[in-house]
Amino acid sequence: MKFFWIGLFLSLFGYQSFSQNTDKNTLSGTVESETGDALEGAYVKINGKFFWTSSNGKYTAQLIDGLHEVHVTMIGYESVDTVVKLDQDLQLDFKLSPSVTGLEEVLLEGHEHKKTSQQVLYVDNEFIENQFSGSLASTLERMPGFNAMQIGSGASKPIIRGLGLNRVAVAENGIKQEGQQWGADHGLEIDALQVENLEIVKGVGSIAYGSDAIGGVVRIKNNTTPSEGFSGNVYSFAQSVNNSLGSSVKLSYSQDDWFIKGKFTGISFGDYSLPAEEISYLNFNIPIYDEKLKNTAGKELDWYGQAGIIKDNFSSSLSISKVYQKSGFFPGSHGIPDISRVQPDGDARNIEEPFQRVTHFKVISNSNFIYENGELDLDIAYQRNHRQEWSLFHTHYSGQEPPEVNPNLELDFDLHTYSTRAIYHHNFNRDHETQVGVDLQWKDNDISGFNFLLPEYQAGNYALFAIHEYKASANNLWSFGLRFDYGIIDMEGYYDPNLYEYLIGRNQPEETARAYAQRSEDLNRDFSSLNARMGWDHSFNKNWSTKINVGTAFRLPTAIELGANGIHHGSFRHEQGDPNLDPEQGFMADLNLSFVKDSWNISISPYAYFFSNYIFLKPTGTFSVLPHSGQLFKYTESEAILTGLELAVDKEFGRWHFSLAGEYLYNQQLTSDRSRNFPLPFTPANNLFTEVGYKLFQDSGVFNLSELSINNRLMMEQDRIAQGEEITTGYALWGLGWQNRLNINGFKASVNLRVDNLLNERYFNHTSFYRRLQIPEMGRNIQLNIKIPFGGS
Template sequence: MISLRTGVQILLLILFSQYLYGQQCNYFITGKVTGKTGLELPGARISITGNKQTIADKNGGYTINNICAGDYIISCAIDSGLPVSKTVKVEGNIQLNFVLQELSTDLKEVIISSTRAKELSTLNTVGLNNKQLFQSTGKTLGESLKSIPGLNSIQTGPSISKPVIHGLHSNRVLILNNGIRQEGQQWGSEHAPEIDPFTAAHVSVVEGAASIRYGSDALAGVVILEPAALPTDKKIGGDVNLVGASNGRMGAVSGMLDGAVDGFQWRVQGTLKRAGNFKTADYYLKNTGVAEDDYSGTLAYHKTNYGFNAFYSRYHSKMGIFDGSHVGNIQDLYAAFIRPKPITASYFSYKIDRSYQQVTHDLLKLNSYYQFKNQGKMEIIYARQTDLRNEYDIDLPYSDDPAVLAAPQISFKIKTHTLDLLYHQPDKNNFSGTWGMSGITQGNVFKGIRYLVPNFRNYGAGIYGIEKYTKDKWTLEAGLRYDYRWLRVYRRNDNSLFVYNNTSIYQNVTASIGATWQATEHFSLSANTGTAWRAPSVNELYIKGIHLSAASYELGDSTLRSERSFNTSISFKYNTEKLFAQLNIYDNEINNFIYAKPSLQPISLVSGTYPMFTYTQANVRLRGLDAEADYTFLKNFTLISKISLVRAFNKSIHDYLVFMPADRFDNALKYTWLSKYVSIQYVKVSRQTRVPPNSDYVAPPPGYGLLNSSFGMDLLAGKHILNIDFSVDNLTNIAYRDYLNRFRYYADDLGISFVLRTKLTF
């Protein structure tokens, strides 16, 4: 293997040899962006292959300077319209205009983006552009979002992760999948979102309490996954993604076809993914393979002032649980905590043995809209979700019956129905707004030879309103929401085996107010403050048993009360052709904050010995900042720097709060030329020193630094586009452990991985 020094020398040679190559790079492209009515569209985003981007001025005009000769793809998009892409051959200066179809009659896939900007404009919203989304294909959703400042992922091994926003996760982060709130076993940190990331063409994150619009579970923010807009002509198109990675010998293929005929629009999509045992820097992690197969379909129809959309998807995965997390007795457990390398066998295999979890998630979405003559719009959205999770332990029950031996030890089946009714009022006298009602009914059926959570029935309803006033450089907005939750659980007395029930009712109000000042064309300042709440989830109240996927024993507390958050955030954004910079500062006080506290006393059962965690409450305060600066210099070089800092204090014990993200610094140097790019990235994660003494089974691991690199290009073949990206993660193959990975108790994180991604669009 080449040394780090040699690799860096080769990379620099590529960079400077391409830069010094005597090509003409002083051409420019200029033009204007208008709607189909001829009205200028200021603020439209114009991007060229290689990620160079500019913003249309107040007259809809734009200019991109310092373009080299060659073939390019130029895209133009606004939040309230369908994007347009064109291919051009640059041999001199070019005049290129764009005409965008605006959103007054478009389908829901695009309406989501438009209403998001209207309803939450004073909260900091960040996301992944198309290139970043492509470069993250094959990763879990939580890992993909770690490139966004302020986001981390909490993990349980190499294949289970979920997003963390400003130190908060699980039931405090709502995931909106194709306009529907994702409902499964999201209450646990060891349950990954049941979503195929290949279905999303746009991923954005609303940082901060978005509970007014989306409900009380959006206490920390919302992750919004949106599909690409359906085509409006009769042409059949689509894309094919292929991903291969050396670590885990992972392979994934995903394909999509769509088209339109006689006013109907359609899309079909499917994904297959396989991976075997993943590898750290020094050894394989036994029984960590993944097998996933997903598919989805969409059918839509729309006219001038009305339309409907039907969407169905199925997600199915089987994920192995690392054998080294299963320990027989207390002595072996403490030995595993301090052992630098697990004693499990180290080898590669695609076979997934017990212990493992198997998940099937079905989503059916039906929505329609009607636009009135006054330009107001009414929407109704119904969704049905079924989430089946089976968990199979390595310890089989005492039985000779093959059916009993093959059955899961734990099985959950959650069915959820949601209904939303929204009215988007027409813009009038500088006012705009959205009013709505939402309802949810949910039931859980638990089966298994081990107890974990009880059967339950959950009902909820909410009503809200958001008003916005826009004039000159100012935008003011305010919102108010009322939510009602009814929860009944069905439990069995341990002694008499008599079934009884407990009923809890939660209700409260959420409110927020915010403002945005567009000081200049390039600089804006936003501030938002509000209060939100969250009712305790079923696992926090009643869980009692072994969480197989987390290799832990958890104990709930039925006396827990609702959380109440007081959140204030201020964000600054500056955007020019050469410099993009943003800073987001937040302060979040949460009373009755619920978390799983290590009891520091393992529990021994017939099946083994496990770390024990008990749910408790405290008054906490989370402060932090997220910052990013992208600076383009020497025409083709871009320096990208990101910082995420969180300070979490447990006011109830006058000390720090456990399980908060460590400081993260992300720096990258990127060089682009024609339709190619090469980059090198260094991610530094500090040791988490802000934890109370003797508050965890294992002290926080040392900090670490990861060196990553990537090279990519976009090729044109007629009207077809081929995107290629080759990257190396953990280039120096260091051994490290991440504080937010629950399996840091037993093993290192992943070692080096070579990843090849291709996408053919036709």
């Protein structure tokens, strides 16, 4: 914790002792389309440093005197390059010509942004708002190599290249999001509608972000400087499948060298519809009344505030946010199924027990100090993730009394995280840049509730890393990274007297009963890991380019993997940790080959991972001693391989555009007994997404960028399953979309109408939380989104 307060002090007061004598001038201007519309979120790259345009298309940069290379890009438009000589304040405006449209908004690779050897997908706020599907991960699902682990209709979590849970890091403004990521029933506590820009790094991101980034990183950037004056917008949506209603309001004000921003989101949804009249679970036939899944309603209330200051050689911002989510669990998902519990209660929007409630509070300080040949980024953060699962008190033992306080609180996890991250960038010359960083984190997790799953613990992670980039030529960029991590974890033991009495009452020997009643032992362990990565970005010519990465990957075992020992109703089984697990270690290699010409944009990406000790939950084949718990699942480690191939194609034919994104996945355990080499759990099926769009009203002054599209998501049968999983049949989902930008006598609005699962297909998602209950996914959904901007100059 002391590192947090030291870093915060440096961030807030370091500027007072920092000064530069270098003369600087202001380069500013606007980025617009050929029709004069401001382009928000365009990249303006100046000598390797990036700036984003505001909602009015404006950018501002403080630069030293001399020559500067300026590169302007906006997905969907042709890029512009120029060189300017700066010896006084200068205004430089750009007009960009349209290029390909559609999925290229997220599929254009790193050569259209900051040149990097890693494979990166770029997403802006406009794409998220147009494709919003109730949560951030589900909104991004149409990209190759990216899937969502669904948790009802209002929550999900990301899967990259078949890796999810604790193997994908999510970072906001440089700080890793910390919650209870290990749970299949735990969503991502991020407000998708407040995201300004986002990058998805596919492949190992461990060098920069450490443990949990073994599959990739979702980098959220909420630090765009707003345009001068007051501006904002209102975004509202409605969904038919769960009668969802939501609105998000964004406000900003900027003047001279300071700005403030505020964002507010409220969402309410009811029980969702599914094309089924009955489900079968644990040999029970459970009716689904009115094709509504009872008690899957929920609500969300989020707010975000940011204030910042921008000086010639220093900038700093302070962001404070809170995400509150509450959603019900289908009653059959907790405890033994009971038909009486799923009968309709006449209110499709109420939230009864069992339900989950989570609050994520976050404070992030970002500061940037600019020197003559480098700069220092200092990020300080505090997070509190408070997650609760509520269920009517029920006991598996005779004589267990409900708690006096909150008797229906089943599980309570209260996680406090303190983070400090500092990176110094040094430019030796135009061809060599080195980053040296320190990454410090401390976590404290408290528990309560009438059920036990995870002991209390404290954990720390301390890391040093360095990344060097060498631009060997205009067509070759080499990247080298090295990172050392040292982690500690201190877990408290837990003794269960009720279990002891239960086992004694069933004539178990006293020694056996005492051993099982000690649900977890005191545990104090430390871990270390040294990892490296090398990457190469090469352009063969103006049409062909490639990226190659090789390196090692690691992940420290988590508290749930080391110390879990209880019935996890969220996963419908008894889960038990192994205190002797080692850090997960792997080797990876990936390749990307891209072709761009005449509005063709084709990308193919094969990759392979080898893990010496992949950690996963494995059924033991024995029944748990805990009552009503079924088979015991234990965290174990095994050699494993994971490989796959991603394909993306975009093409424009006049008014038509065509997009395709496909993914093939293959993984397997490697053991001495080949007959036991099962696939890894939670692996998405091979899939293909295609979309065809047609531009309408190109000569209209009212309808701008109007497009009608039809899409299809094809999921293959998933018959390569882990132990304890069931085969999931394939399916094909059709969808329609119509998006418009209206301009009626100066009144501007974006209106998007979308229909998902057009044919009301009955299907199962292999990675869904409700898959184990044989519950199909949501039925046909009609969604309307409207965004109205206001203010600005």
